[in-house]
Amino acid sequence: xxxxxxxxxxINGKAYEREVETRLHLADFIRHECLLxxxxxxxxxxxxxxxxxxxxxxxxRSCLMLAVQADGKEILTVEGIAPNETELHPLQQAFQDxxxxxxxxxxxxxxxxxxxxxxxxxxxTEREVREAISGNLCRCTGYQGIVAxxxxxxxxxxxxT
Amino acid sequence: MKPPPFTFHDPRSIDxxxxxxxxxxxxxxxxxxxxxxxxxxxRFVLPDDVIDINNIDDLTYxxxxxxxLVFGGMIRQHEIESSDxxxxxxPLMREAILQVGHRQTRNRGxxxxxxxxxxxxxxxxxxxxxxxxxxxxxxxxxxRDIAMADLPMGYMTPSFELDEMVTDIRVPLWPDGHGYxxxxxxxxxxxxxxxxxxxLLDVSDGGKITRAxxxxxxxxxxxxxxxxxEDGLLGETGSAELFTEIAEKCRDIDAxxxxxxxxxxxxxxxxxxxxxxxxxxxxxxxxxxxxxxx
Numbered sequence: 001x002x003x004x005x006x007x008x009x010x011i012n013g014k015a016y017e018r019e020v021e022t023r024l025h026l027a028d029f030i031r032h033e034c035l036l037x038x039x040x041x042x043x044x045x046x047x048x049x050x051x052x053x054x055x056x057x058x059x060x061r062s063c064l065m066l067a068v069q070a071d072g073k074e075i076l077t078v079e080g081i082a083p084n085e086t087e088l089h090p091l092q093q094a095f096q097d098x099x100x101x102x103x104x105x106x107x108x109x110x111x112x113x114x115x116x117x118x119x120x121x122x123x124x125t126e127r128e129v130r131e132a133i134s135g136n137l138c139r140c141t142g143y144q145g146i147v148a149x150x151x152x153x154x155x156x157x158x159x160x161t
Numbered sequence: 162m163k164p165p166p167f168t169f170h171d172p173r174s175i176d177x178x179x180x181x182x183x184x185x186x187x188x189x190x191x192x193x194x195x196x197x198x199x200x201x202x203x204r205f206v207l208p209d210d211v212i213d214i215n216n217i218d219d220l221t222y223x224x225x226x227x228x229x230l231v232f233g234g235m236i237r238q239h240e241i242e243s244s245d246x247x248x249x250x251x252p253l254m255r256e257a258i259l260q261v262g263h264r265q266t267r268n269r270g271x272x273x274x275x276x277x278x279x280x281x282x283x284x285x286x287x288x289x290x291x292x293x294x295x296x297x298x299x300x301x302x303x304x305r306d307i308a309m310a311d312l313p314m315g316y317m318t319p320s321f322e323l324d325e326m327v328t329d330i331r332v333p334l335w336p337d338g339h340g341y342x343x344x345x346x347x348x349x350x351x352x353x354x355x356x357x358x359x360x361l362l363d364v365s366d367g368g369k370i371t372r373a374x375x376x377x378x379x380x381x382x383x384x385x386x387x388x389x390x391e392d393g394l395l396g397e398t399g400s401a402e403l404f405t406e407i408a409e410k411c412r413d414i415d416a417x418x419x420x421x422x423x424x425x426x427x428x429x430x431x432x433x434x435x436x437x438x439x440x441x442x443x444x445x446x447x448x449x450x451x452x453x454x455x
Binding site: 002003005021022023024025028044045046049052055058059060061063064065066068069113116117131132134135 | 163164165166167168169171191194195198199201202203211213215239262263264265266268269349350351
């Protein structure tokens with residue numbers, strides 16, 4: 001006898017209407033109900049940052065929200081960052097060019113976190129970048145490449161390439 | 162790690178929310194979710210009903226009352242961070258908020274939620290204690306005000322009843338030109354601090370301290386005002402020697418001990434951080450002078 005609701009969430013420009021248990025958290029909704037497995041589930045208690053998504057344009061940890069709370073909201077996940085099937089977003093391209101990912105588990109959270117950060121702070125210092133990703137754990141400890149990628153991406157975005 | 166089953170409610174008004182609280186025996190209010198959601202995921206809490214108050218517009222405001230800023234319980238930490246009014250009128254809160262978690266958690270986490278959760282090292286309860294805030298709680302058919310000094314009943318236990326919820330927080334202002342500092346020590350940026358110190362000082366024309374508020378977080382079971390330090394500062398002229406000597410009184414606080422830090426270490430941090438906080442606050446006060454600690 002579970003508590004269920006029908007919700008409609010817009011993810012990466014597409015509407016997903018599903019009937020879900022109210023206790024389902026948003027990360028599991030995105031992965032299991034919408035089959036968008038780019039959003040990763042690491043710790044499920046808000047420490048690792050791997051499940052970071054953009055909710056109405058602002059970052060949030062999708063494991064710390066219920067799916068029903070996203071009813072009627074707009075979400076951007078890692079799958080929605082690239083402009084099309086063949087091109088990467090400048091931030092993603094910078095990650096590829098600067099070895100910003102090793103195993104890739106933390107990458108979706110790093111990208112979504114940095115999208116919001118670079119939008120607000122287009123010309124950051126290295127220290128600011130490190131602080132911005134302090135809520136995202138990379139267990140490959142590949143932070144050097146990630147920081148280099150973020151700084152490179154800032155330059156590319158400012159140059160409009 | 163998945164939340165246990167519960168019945169979900171998303172009221173649109175405060176009356177509806179407190180009505181549900183009155184009717185349900187084992188209910189939890191879901192505000193920003195940055196503490197309750199991990200506790201649900203780990204099944205540390207097993208509520209029969211979850212009452213989501215994210216759709217109540219009346220709880221998301223910052224109002225200038227002249228001698229105080231008043232906050233709705235659901236004001237998000239990021240909204241406090243980006244408020245010019247807060248930066249101008251409660252600079253202590255502005256300095257503290259940047260040390261609350263991470264941007265992703267500040268986008269969701271709320272002022273009222275932080276006071277209800279009442280972690281002993283959380284920044285917003287410490288700021289509320291330092292500024293002598295008043296918390297308004299509502300239940301079905303009534304409201305009452307609780308002085309921040311009376312809010313903590315013990316470790317992570319606020320004094321309001323299970324059928325009451327935080328709706329407003331009134332934070333009295335200090336005069337223009339007051340000195341302030343929020344300093345903390347955490348293992349990593351954004352972690353809960355092991356210990357913090359929040360300092361407010363009023364300094365007269367001649368450089369004498371006329372009013373002092375000193376709060377340490379993470380030492381006792383809740384944020385504590387250190388009256389021994391406050392009293393020792395009154396009428397004195399700020400100096401590195403004074404601040405070094407007086408901050409030592411923090412070592413007398415009865416401190417918590419856990420796997421993260423022994424009691425003596427928290428007492429030591431309280432003394433060091435309070436010394437730094439006092440120097441920083443005095444240097445910032447418009448009638449103060451630059452204090453350089455050795």
